[in-house]
Amino acid sequence: MIQFRRNSYANIILEYISLCGEFPYQSLEMMDRNKRILQRTINNLKKEGYITITGTGPMKSIRVTKKAFPIIEAINPDFLKHYLVVSENHHFRGGTYKNNKVGARQVWRRHRMAEILCIFKQLNVKLWQEEKPKLHLNTKEEKRINLNNLIFYTSKELKNIDVNQRYKTDFTRIMGALFSPGGVYCIYNTNKGLMKWNSQGEGKAQVLVEDIVNQNLEEYKSKLFEANSAIMFGKGMEPALEMLISNGGKRDSNGFEMLSFDNTYRNIFYLTLDENGKRQLNIMTKKNWHDILKEEIFPEEYINFKYSNIDCDAIDKNNNKYILMFFDGNVGRLKRFKQASYDSAKNKFEILCFPWQANFIKEYMENNVTCRILSIDDIEEIFK
DSSP states (O other), X not given: OOOOOTTOHHHHHHHHHHHHSSEEGGGGGGXXXXXXXXXXXXXXXXXXXXXXXXXXXXXXXXXXXXXXXXXXXXXXHHHHHHHHHHTTTTOOTTOOOTTOHHHHHHHHHHHHHHHHHHHHHHTTOBOSXXXXXXXXXXXXXXXXXXXXXXXXXXXXXXXXXXXXXXXXXXXXXXXXXXXXTTEEEXXXXXXXXXXXXXXXXXXXXXXXXXXXXXXXXXXXXXXXXXXXXXXXXXXXXXXHHHHHHOOOOOOOTTSOEEOOSSSSOSEEEEEESSHHHHHHHHHHXXXXXXXXXXXXXXXXXXXXXXXXXXXXXXEEGGGTEEEEEOTTOXXXXXXXXXXXXXXXXXXXXXXXXXXXXXXXXXXXXTXXXXXXXXXXXXXXXXXX
């Protein structure tokens, strides 16, 4: 018989499922525990009737049963309340995925949300409904959020603020918005492949996030916030390369096209769905992280320039070299940097990156730039 002890594998599994609604079996390693012990515990939980496993292959999914409710409530009463909200009262819209496009789409989206929540949970982001300030769009209401904390609101929480306008953003790909000292980021997850994307719809989601920030965040009392930055999560660097070389292509019957970088967000930060991506995000949530990196990495004369027609972080004037930091995976800037390297053959171009980004950069940038690799341990040391 399973013993539900504090911090046991059984408790951890139930906590993650309560947080996400259901959990993708193929992403078990993202729980940051021994995968074999997780699988063994899941088998035991299933045998004793606390969970069910549905689907096969990439659609294989772990869900709790009502028998687990008292256990979840004993771990934390707020966990059960949260689960009932995110699972629509233990009802999975779309049913099972088999021969059901609606069901498959719903399961896919819940799986992608679970992967994002895993990373955020391990960075101590506020995720549970009961621990977050309530959002509103009322100009007379008090602003309740400040950027001293890490807070994530799912797309459902964002869209439910204005039910009457929800139809405008119902089919967008946005997964939510992350509030942090390092900035506010719209969050997406493309997983392994290209994402179909409707620029008009995502533009409306972007405007919704702008309105929410301006009405709820203390830092924006007088100036208007623009949601021009997004984080795109994916498995490995291959999806980033595919997106960069994609031109969007023809729209389908619903107006969707493959995501390209010619619209909506000026900055798209591509992070991998693993420990590397988690460490990158941890840096990007620090206040003034980008300026701190520049000041610590480059000599003062390299960054002491008022204007450059090339989007870069540093200029070595003695060697006519432009330098770009790619530690944040900003593929929007990378694309602009590549174009500049074509337009300015007399200058040199260099990119600073992490080891797992190097092959991607060399393949995408071809022979136009040099690549200098730095350890993430050294970069993290800057913020300690």
